Amino acid sequence: KAGVTQTPRYLIKTRGQQVTLSCSPISGHRSVSWYQQTPGQGLQFLFEYFSETQRNKGNFPGRFSGRQFSNSRSEMNVSTLELGDSALYLCASSPEVAGTKFFGPGTRLTVL
């Protein structure tokens, strides 16, 4: 099976812009979650989707949003970008609740 894929791998944006990141889970996995990794805050949970429904959301402002499609692919959107949004954004899929998570390679977002 192909692993979790994320596009794009690298992205450079300027403050105030918005960005959409995409994640394709492993075939058959219905749970997709997103994490932000920064040197200062470490790995933080953003949100989780299961069967197109958001099941959990982390402590991030409303500028961070996401969705999941019927084929389990997921997108996350960040509006009105701030310098502090520069991070590695990781997507993970899992076949079941509370099970092993399989991570994608991440999207490195740089906000200038």
Next chain:
Amino acid sequence: SQQGEEDPQALSIQEGENATMNCSYKTSINNLQWYRQNSGRGLVHLILIRSNEREKHSGRLRVTLDTSKKSSSLLITASRAADTASYFCATVAYGNNRLAFGKGNQVVVIP
């Protein structure tokens, strides 16, 4: 919220030696997982141990879990240069699918 906390933060060892990392957490968990990350890339799942398990092995990895002390340890035996990476523990609570990560251990294995 639960937060794994690894100790020590950085470890430098010679190839062939064993590496041990510890992780503590604050609340009840469903399971605890260990992940490896190479140079800012994606996380690779290493091992999952459930709250009713005390020890688990996978190849050169040995994980222990002590729920009374709310702590876990990861042992890598006979380390190799390819084991150089950051290692994270993460907890999962009951009824919750989110991973709560610790700050990570940087392990450098010197050939």
